[in-house]
Amino acid sequence: MSRTLSRSPTNAHSPSAAQSTETATAPGRSDRRRRARRLARRVAWLLCAALVASLLVAGAPSVGAVPADGAPASDAPGIDRGATSAAIDADALGGAPAQANASFSREIYETTAGAPVEFTVLVEEETYLLVGGNRLSDSGASVGFTDVIRLDPGGESRMDVTLNTRVAGTGAEYVSASGDGEATSCSVSSCPGLSFNDENGDNFGGLSDLSTATGAGGLSRPLATERYRLAAVENATFTVTGDGVVSPAASAARSNVLVVESERYLGEEVDLFTTMPAESDESIESLGALRSDGLERSAVTKGDRLVIGFEAAGIWGALSHVANDGGGPVTAGGNASGEVLRDLLAEEEGIDLRIEHTNPGRNREPTRIDPSVLEDATVLFESPEEIEAASADPSAGRFYLVIDTSDDNAIGERLDPGEEYRVTFELAGERGERYRFADDPDGPFDAASVEDDSTPEQFPYFATDEAGVSVETTFSIQERYIEYDHHTDDGELFADGGEITGTTTLLPATELNAEFTYDGGDRPQLSESTVSIDDDGNFSADLGLSGAPPGDRVLFELRDDSGLRDSRTVIITADAADPHHLRLTNTTTNFTVTREESLSSLSTTIRNVGAVEDRRKLSLDVADGEIVEERYVTVGPDAPRNETFDGVDADLEPGTYPYTLAIDGDRINGTVIVEDDPAVTRIDSDGNGTSEASEPDGNGSVSDSNPGGEESTTDNGSDSAENSTSSATSDGPNNGTEPAETNATDGTESVDDAGSGNGSENNPPSQTPPTDEPTTFLPFGIGTRETLVGTVVVGAIHILGHWV
Numbered sequence: 001m002s003r004t005l006s007r008s009p010t011n012a013h014s015p016s017a018a019q020s021t022e023t024a025t026a027p028g029r030s031d032r033r034r035r036a037r038r039l040a041r042r043v044a045w046l047l048c049a050a051l052v053a054s055l056l057v058a059g060a061p062s063v064g065a066v067p068a069d070g071a072p073a074s075d076a077p078g079i080d081r082g083a084t085s086a087a088i089d090a091d092a093l094g095g096a097p098a099q100a101n102a103s104f105s106r107e108i109y110e111t112t113a114g115a116p117v118e119f120t121v122l123v124e125e126e127t128y129l130l131v132g133g134n135r136l137s138d139s140g141a142s143v144g145f146t147d148v149i150r151l152d153p154g155g156e157s158r159m160d161v162t163l164n165t166r167v168a169g170t171g172a173e174y175v176s177a178s179g180d181g182e183a184t185s186c187s188v189s190s191c192p193g194l195s196f197n198d199e200n201g202d203n204f205g206g207l208s209d210l211s212t213a214t215g216a217g218g219l220s221r222p223l224a225t226e227r228y229r230l231a232a233v234e235n236a237t238f239t240v241t242g243d244g245v246v247s248p249a250a251s252a253a254r255s256n257v258l259v260v261e262s263e264r265y266l267g268e269e270v271d272l273f274t275t276m277p278a279e280s281d282e283s284i285e286s287l288g289a290l291r292s293d294g295l296e297r298s299a300v301t302k303g304d305r306l307v308i309g310f311e312a313a314g315i316w317g318a319l320s321h322v323a324n325d326g327g328g329p330v331t332a333g334g335n336a337s338g339e340v341l342r343d344l345l346a347e348e349e350g351i352d353l354r355i356e357h358t359n360p361g362r363n364r365e366p367t368r369i370d371p372s373v374l375e376d377a378t379v380l381f382e383s384p385e386e387i388e389a390a391s392a393d394p395s396a397g398r399f400y401l402v403i404d405t406s407d408d409n410a411i412g413e414r415l416d417p418g419e420e421y422r423v424t425f426e427l428a429g430e431r432g433e434r435y436r437f438a439d440d441p442d443g444p445f446d447a448a449s450v451e452d453d454s455t456p457e458q459f460p461y462f463a464t465d466e467a468g469v470s471v472e473t474t475f476s477i478q479e480r481y482i483e484y485d486h487h488t489d490d491g492e493l494f495a496d497g498g499e500i501t502g503t504t505t506l507l508p509a510t511e512l513n514a515e516f517t518y519d520g521g522d523r524p525q526l527s528e529s530t531v532s533i534d535d536d537g538n539f540s541a542d543l544g545l546s547g548a549p550p551g552d553r554v555l556f557e558l559r560d561d562s563g564l565r566d567s568r569t570v571i572i573t574a575d576a577a578d579p580h581h582l583r584l585t586n587t588t589t590n591f592t593v594t595r596e597e598s599l600s601s602l603s604t605t606i607r608n609v610g611a612v613e614d615r616r617k618l619s620l621d622v623a624d625g626e627i628v629e630e631r632y633v634t635v636g637p638d639a640p641r642n643e644t645f646d647g648v649d650a651d652l653e654p655g656t657y658p659y660t661l662a663i664d665g666d667r668i669n670g671t672v673i674v675e676d677d678p679a680v681t682r683i684d685s686d687g688n689g690t691s692e693a694s695e696p697d698g699n700g701s702v703s704d705s706n707p708g709g710e711e712s713t714t715d716n717g718s719d720s721a722e723n724s725t726s727s728a729t730s731d732g733p734n735n736g737t738e739p740a741e742t743n744a745t746d747g748t749e750s751v752d753d754a755g756s757g758n759g760s761e762n763n764p765p766s767q768t769p770p771t772d773e774p775t776t777f778l779p780f781g782i783g784t785r786e787t788l789v790g791t792v793v794v795g796a797i798h799i800l801g802h803w804v
Contacts (some may be wrong), residue, residue, distance in 0.1 A: 102127055102232035104255035109392035112262050113225050114166045114314035114461050116329040118394040119255065121159050121232060127151040128186075128194070128236045131163075131257075133246030134229035142244045143228060147187045148194060148207060151232070154180030162328050162394065165223035165259055166317025166460070170437075170444035173326040193236040197249070204240065222317070222460055223259055230255040260390060262461070265427055267311030267386040270473035271400070272423075274300045275307060276509050278404060284335045287380050287400055293509040295535060298475045300405055301505040302417050306475060309400040310425045313387050314461040316395035318348040321444065329395040330381050338377030341401065345371040349435060349447035350428040350459030350468075353401075358474070359420045367414050369421075376409035378402040405477060417479045426470035429462040478505050482539070482558075482566070486576035488612065492569045493556060496576030500556065501540045508533045510560075514541035516570065517555040521547050531558070548572045551611040551637055573611040580610030582635055582664040586642075589670035594677050595654055599645040604661055604668070606643060608635040616664040618643060622650075622672060623657040633663070650674050 102123045111117035121129070133146040147168070153159055159181040167174040169187075177183040186194055186207050196204045204210060235250040275294030290307055300306045320329040323340045330336075345353055355369035383389070384397020407413045415421075435458045436448040449455040459468070484502040486494035493500050500514075512531035518524065527544030543554065550573050558566040573579040587604035599622075608614060613636040620629040629648050635641050652674045661668045 101125065101234060102253040104230065104232075104253060106255060106392070108256045108258050109230075110258045110260060110390045111165060111393040112313050112390045113259050114222065114262075114318070115316045115390070115393045115395050116162050116164045116320055117257055117259075117390075117392050118160060118162045118329070119230070119257070119392060121151065121161060121253075121255075122157050123151055123153050123159060123232065124157055125153075125234055127153075127232050127234055128191070129161075130229070130231040130233070130238060130246060130248055130252070132228040133244070134227075135243075135245050136227065143226060146207075146210065146246050147185060148191060148236075148238070149175050150184045150186060150191045151177070152182040152184075154182065156180055159183070163257065164317045164321060164329070167321045167326070167444045168223045170222065170441070172321065172444045174321075176324075176326070176328045178328065191236070195237045196240055196246070197237065198240055199242065210240065210246075225259050225261050228257045228259070230257060257392075262313035262387065264387055265313050265459070265461070266425070266469050266471050267384075267398070268471065269386075270423065270425070270471050271307075271309030271398075272296070272298060272473050272475060273307050274507070275305050276507055277303050277305060277406065284378055284380075286333070287382055290380075290402065293507070295507055298473070299478050299505075300475055301480050301507070302415070302477055303406045303480055304507060306403040306405055307400055308403070308423055308473065308475075309382075309398055310471065311384055311386055311398040312425075312427070313384075313397070314427075314459070315344070315348070315351060316393075316397075318351075318445065319344050319399075320395060322347065331394055332381055332383040332396040334396070335378060335380045338374040338379055338401070341377070341379050341399070342371045342374040345374075347443075347445040348460075349445065349449060350457050350462070352424075352426045352428055354422075354424045354426075356422050356424075357419060358422050359418075367419070369411055369414060373410040373414075374401070376404070376411050415477045417477050420474065420476040422472060422474050424470055424472040427459040427462070427468055428457045429459050429466060429468040430456045431467050432464055433458050434464050435460040435462070480505055482506070486579065488571075492553075492571055492612075494573050494576035494579045494611075495543055495554070495570050496573075498545075499540050499542045500570060501538070501576075503537045504533060504539050505537060506533060506539075508535060512539075512565070513559050515557045515559060516543050516545060517557075518545050518548055518552070520549075520552040543570070550574055571611055575610075578610065580608060580612045580614035580637075582614060582616050582633075582666065583607050583609050584661060584663060584666050584668050585640075587661060587668045587670070589668065590672075591670075592673040592675060593650045595650060595652065595674050595680075596677060597650055599648045599650060599672070602659075602661075602672070603642060603644045605640050606633055606635050606663060607640045608637045611637060613637065614664070618661070618663045620645060620648070620659065620661050622659040623652060626652060626657070627659075 102121055104122075105120040109117050109119040121127075127150075129149040129151055131147045131149060132143045135142045149161075149163075151159055151161070156179055158179075160178040161181075161183045162176050162178075164174040168185075171188065173185055173188050175183040175185050184191070191207075194206055196206070196210050198204065231248050231252040231254050233248040233250050233252040235248070237249040238246050239249050240246050273291065273294045273296040275290045287307075290305070294305075294307065316330060319340065320327075322343045323330050323336050341353070345351060353371065357366035357368065360366040378401075380400040380402060381396035382398045382400065387397055389397055403411050405412045405415050433456050436455065438446040438448050438451050447455075447458070449457050462468075482502060482504045484493050484500065486496055486501070488494075506512075510531075510533060512533075514529050514531050516525075516527045516529075518526075525545050525548075527542075529542040529544055531539050531541045533539045545554065548554065552572045554570040554572065556566075556568050556570045557564060571579065583606070585605045585607050588602045591599075591601040593599060593601060602620075606618065613634060615632055615634040618631050618633050620627070622628075627648065627650075629645060631643075633641055633643060650672070654674050654676050656671055656673050659670050659672055661670070
């Protein structure tokens, strides 16, 4: 898929006035020693050429493909690249390889559009490298990019040259060389002696005159996906044909740069992890070192470092230019200040990185980490993983942003515990739009949108039918703390199976040591252990003590390289999850009580089966909430406590009722029988009285007490049944006799019905129990005991901040 990129006006980048001297001939060399060395080198070249010719006869590879890096020429990549590449034939290469004092390590150097390309060339003297200006064999059209690069090998013959495809043609230097060598673009800096002639030998002038005279000049910005010829010659004179093809006037060594499109511009996933805080004197680490001390989780502990990684194509030419000021590429394994990423986001069109606060809360502005504060971060560069790199692309494919979340820098002081953030990396673009330079650009990144708000931002290498792409991830900031699992309200810790346990937000790589001191035995004991933290944040520390019985106390101190971080008391217990459980023992399960009397017959003993004193609520529930009593009791491990209920009255109707006694999850069920009070007579609504209990008096008659304390007798002196009313006698029609009792059946009842003998001493009246009382127990667990396992949850104890 071809991409349309804007071209500069023919006069957009005119060379400086110094180029007027380009037609001057190169100065001669007068030093005889230098002449001798040069002659010796030429003899060596001729011998090499003869050797190569003999190899060619035997089917060996050509000179132009002799690898400078030792790789066989047959390993050089082919040129069949699909739709994005053009075939190369003999016409495109200008015939057989020329015999020149230069050679390339490959026939083709392939890179991705927008990225640097690195090629190796062997030269002995100052050499001129023609870039582009060739004709494509598949279309016959000439390549509309022409430039000449001056190569100075210095003290070495091998030159590793980098050409930045993003910056080429923008007026900024886009070539560099490693080692002692020097590479310079003649379109940026003047090259004395550079000359262009037509086919008749007439001189056009220098490179600045080439475009006006022949139409062959004019540099594409940035370098488009195409094949560009490389031709190395020592003679600085070039010939321009009528159709704009530029060729060296002398024999040349040839190769090609193939710029291809990227199959994917962004990796599908964002790499995110958190790692240990940086030491004050620590140098910038490698990614492997950061990952070995880190953990892949999005919850970042305040003070630790956050690492976010992105993979992208088409950005590395711009990033290399920003990082190295026109120098070499950004390679894997390197690192830089966050200023590099800050400057890239500020200068390059269509690249955006956003870190946005997503839970600001009510009436609070969300925090945004804008690029201006990224200078406090560190950028690491690594090789690509998801996006396949081109064969001659030396640049890194991934970059990692390392952020210190402490308050010691501009980014960290904006990050508070509890906050959540979304990170988005985007290559912006709109369908139907393309990247455009400003009319009068002042640098390689001046796009038209900088001066015109109506022009949308566009990533330079998107085609008009492509839209923007983005990837995102999230992270949150959490407190820095240690929380112990088992403890008292006062903060004392319980040992669980000979160790203390808990959870922490510290990373597993954190080095913590626990020291335990025990003075309760025959002699003091001191032990040390390493605090082990797993990936889930659980930690443990072994006491390492022997002979310490439950209930004894041990001094615990937590230390790191900086000193003491925490100090507490540890209580030895067999079960840290249940260190002070209270149990009910010796409890009355069934008892009888007279109505309105206290429940003094009910008692229980509370025993502490744990290791420390505890205070819990004791509750009594009778008849499903009819009587409720609650009180708090404090019980020590060796001090059982007896509890009674003398102050609780049985204010219930006679009958059998269930009750429950409970404390700290332990529960006992029982029954209580409530009986009538024999000293009480009930009075119904008609004024008649019925005794709650009947007892024979000393004369053998039934004597019932009444509320008035009076006793009713008949006219003949015989004892009669006691009336429940205060007026036991009446002048009614009974002629002074006791009126018969009324019952619910027939309204009358003879006193004699209660028994025979006329109330004589030998024949007392019978006593009939109340007919409304149940004669059997209710069907629930009477006398059974249920024990519930309780768990002590006192709350959370945190070491807030960095340490407390």
